[in-house]
Amino acid sequence: MSAEPKDVWVYLQHTKSGLTSDSYEVLAAGRKVADKLGQKVVAILIGLEVGSMAKEAVAYGSDEVLYVDDPAYETYFNLRYIDAISAMVAERRPYAFLFVANELGKDLAARIAFRAGTGLATDNVQLEVEDYTNPVLGSFKDLLIQVRPDFGTRLARIYTPRHRPQMATIRAGNFAPLRPDQKRRGKMERFVPPVKEYPAKVKEVVELPPPEVDLRGADVVISLGLGVLKDGSGRPRDPREAYQYALKLKDAVEKRHHLKVEVGATRALIYAEVKELEGLIDKANQVGQTGTTVNPQLYFAVGISGALQHRVGMRGSQKIVAINTDPSAPIFKIAHYPIVGDLYEELPKLIELIGGGVTA
């Protein structure tokens, strides 16, 4: 067992076709933290025939890959995986351990943290490294600071100084993958987990169909907020009209610029369960802290105030167009192209500008 905890571990997820896109992000997050700590990034890879993915992990930023390559690990079975990873943690004692904050990452990270007797900060949108002094606990050098949206309107900085590894899940969409460097060389080490019998078996794995709304894969996102319910003078409007405008704008951008466009929404609009929008907008369209994080080339925030929980899901957009009747709406603080006005007047103008000809 090593004396002091060291290295930043990142857990890599994969499918039959290779590492998932989130895995490149967790590698980038790990690299950022490890460089600040002056430590190594160790990628944890578990499955069958993981060799090519291990090389990929090195190209994308890891210094070492600690892997399990065994038919028993071909399909995900959480108890087996948790035993294997917990054995790795107990033997090697990492300093920090990062996972992607999706279903699989959360399933693993929480249980591994429990086994390791450490904490877990979930859904981080930033990671920092700083010295930290607490009047009761004392001073700590090079602490991983986990930054995540609070329940209110703030970003919380989480300090977990006493236990190692410091564990965190990161929200996909917040850490840009590194440019691959195929010349990088890394150490590959096979780990043989303890053999154990389990009372349950995985009989079949059923792949879910791909999501109908692919917000993360979109070049342009047009998001609608509660503003669609009224016009600029406060008179109720049928929100289907705004939705149709969004579709026309989508069509115009796709045809004219050959970009992939998706329609997004705020949580407030989805939770409002507006009858007219039934079947048109649902949870799959939600952008934000509890929805999808997007980083498109262009983001349209239409009738959206720009609450923190929405902003954390779209602030990485390269350009932001915001349409809002209220000039003091927080969305204007981050908008590159602010349009103060009624969305029912401004959207047709934009469609005309981009694609020409509009009928709602």
Ligand SMILES: Cc1cc2nc3c(=O)[nH]c(=O)nc-3n(C[C@H](O)[C@H](O)[C@H](O)COP(=O)(O)OP(=O)(O)OC[C@H]3O[C@@H](n4cnc5c(N)ncnc54)[C@H](O)[C@@H]3O)c2cc1C
């Ligand atoms: C734990 C937690 C998690 C959350 N997660 C998310 C999340 O993932 N995503 C998310 O979006 N929210 C989330 N929220 C909710 C968030 O706090 C806000 O309530 C929500 O984003 C507001 O949505 P909105 O901008 O559509 O509505 P509002 O804040 O009501 O804003 C509507 C805006 O429309 C403007 N407007 C009105 N009429 C017009 C018009 N005709 N033309 C132009 N503008 C007009 C108004 O000026 C106003 O600024 C979360 C909240 C909590 C507590």
